[in-house]
Amino acid sequence: MTLEQTLSDEERLAQLDADQLRQLVGLVEYDASGDPFPVSGWDALVWIAGNATQTAHFFQSAFGMELVAYSGPETGNRDHLAYVLRSGAARFVITGAYDPASPLADHHRRHGDGIVDIALAVPDVDRCIAHARSQGATVLEEPHDASDEHGTVRVAAIAAYGDTRHTLVDRSRYTGPYLPGYIARSSTRVRREGTPKRLFQAVDHVVGNVELGAMDRWVDFYNRVMGFTNMAEFVGEDIATEYSALMSKVVANGNHRVKFPLNEPAIGKKKSQIDEYLEFYGGPGAQHVALATNDILATVDALRAEGIEFLSTPDSYYEDPQLRARIGSVRVPIEELQRRGILVDRDEDGYLLQIFTKPIGDRPTVFFELIERHGSLGFGIGNFKALFEAIEREQASRGNF
Numbered sequence: 001m002t003l004e005q006t007l008s009d010e011e012r013l014a015q016l017d018a019d020q021l022r023q024l025v026g027l028v029e030y031d032a033s034g035d036p037f038p039v040s041g042w043d044a045l046v047w048i049a050g051n052a053t054q055t056a057h058f059f060q061s062a063f064g065m066e067l068v069a070y071s072g073p074e075t076g077n078r079d080h081l082a083y084v085l086r087s088g089a090a091r092f093v094i095t096g097a098y099d100p101a102s103p104l105a106d107h108h109r110r111h112g113d114g115i116v117d118i119a120l121a122v123p124d125v126d127r128c129i130a131h132a133r134s135q136g137a138t139v140l141e142e143p144h145d146a147s148d149e150h151g152t153v154r155v156a157a158i159a160a161y162g163d164t165r166h167t168l169v170d171r172s173r174y175t176g177p178y179l180p181g182y183i184a185r186s187s188t189r190v191r192r193e194g195t196p197k198r199l200f201q202a203v204d205h206v207v208g209n210v211e212l213g214a215m216d217r218w219v220d221f222y223n224r225v226m227g228f229t230n231m232a233e234f235v236g237e238d239i240a241t242e243y244s245a246l247m248s249k250v251v252a253n254g255n256h257r258v259k260f261p262l263n264e265p266a267i268g269k270k271k272s273q274i275d276e277y278l279e280f281y282g283g284p285g286a287q288h289v290a291l292a293t294n295d296i297l298a299t300v301d302a303l304r305a306e307g308i309e310f311l312s313t314p315d316s317y318y319e320d321p322q323l324r325a326r327i328g329s330v331r332v333p334i335e336e337l338q339r340r341g342i343l344v345d346r347d348e349d350g351y352l353l354q355i356f357t358k359p360i361g362d363r364p365t366v367f368f369e370l371i372e373r374h375g376s377l378g379f380g381i382g383n384f385k386a387l388f389e390a391i392e393r394e395q396a397s398r399g400n401f
Contacts, residue, residue, distance in 0.1 A: 023373055024292040025204045030254035036131040037227040039120050041257040042203050043169040044091040046117035048107050052096025056083035059092060060189050062306040064199040069177035070185035073098060080104050084178045088201035113361040115286040118206055119167040120258060125154045128168050132158050135225045140165055150176030161210050161218050162284030199299045200291035204371050205259035209277045210284040215247060215264035222251040222260060246274045276400045280363040288367045296353045296372040297332060300340045309358045313341040327351060343380060350375020364398055
């Protein structure tokens with residue numbers, strides 16, 4: 001299967017070709033014929049929010065996303081409101097309880113705002129579910145069709161870590177704006193003059209935090225149940241500071257379109273960022289989403305103008321002669337990166353630029369990463385120490401360190 005054949009309709013509509021995706025998210029060629037659980041890519045990240053209406057507005061006004069579909073009481077949905085947002089090939093679905101008795105309200109009381117469903121596009125839902133079941137996965141929804149005047153979607157769902165789930169979606173026979181039960185909807189919001197058309201083009205990876213001792217179990221789950229392969233492993237001094245530590249392994253589907261770093265806490269002198277997340281989220285869950293952009297400088301400038309706050313990086317990071325020698329030449333002067341607090345890392349395949357927001361909600365849980373890849377298939381291992389020290393400073397300011 002070529003990279004061109006793996007492109008989803010959303011990626012084509014976003015005018016992203018295989019070469020662009022290769023640079024944006026580190027796509028690689030692979031043979032899907034022997035894959036027991038073939039995954040084409042991301043379908044949607046489904047969020048539960050305390051106020052879906054305001055959260056959807058936030059993602060539109062601050063992150064530049066476009067409202068494309070809606071479900072709620074006006075469409076016959078008496079349980080919850082749902083807003084479907086797009087930016088390039090990335091799709092967020094923001095849901096919130098309409099009925100106080102909705103299960104979404106219970107989920108939000110436990111976890112706060114966060115991602116409940118990492119939905120994946122697959123070419124054969126039944127094949128994936130049959131394999132998952134044979135490997136002991138918990139099937140939450142059996143394969144079934146949902147239809148309306150736009151066609152038919154085939155869906156099913158399996159359980160992942162904590163209360164997170166993976167809905168599997170085959171849209172090959174569907175042309176609607178999202179799913180049956182949703183109507184097309186747009187916003188009256190007017191983009192500020194001079195801002196980019198899109199602040200990000202795709203989802204690069206989603207990081208999951210699990211409890212101590214559970215990381216290898218979930219790595220095995222993705223290997224065995226979903227046919228993912230191990231892409232990277234970070235342990236020991238690579239991923240520790242003087243005070244806190246964690247362990248991380250990365251699994252990816254065959255073409256690396258979907259990548260899941262999985263973190264667990266490690267023993268340290270003080271509470272790690274993973275410990276803080278698990279405490280305030282109320283268990284395992286999705287910690288952060290990496291958004292792929294082809295112009296991180298313009299994106300950071302636009303987000304800052306909308307009030308998004310980023311972790312700070314000390315000037316000493318950019319003045320380190322070892323860093324400058326290691327990263328070599330990048331597309332912008334190091335001073336431009338320093339002015340914005342953007343981190344840079346290089347590996348044998350190329351380099352990447354990245355920056356991390358502060359938590360976006362009331363609880364110190366979910367945040368975003370912006371990433372611009374130039375050949376690198378990695379995750380910025382050279383920046384881990386600087387990043388974790390920045391997170392520790394924020395934890396200390398919250399009294400959670």
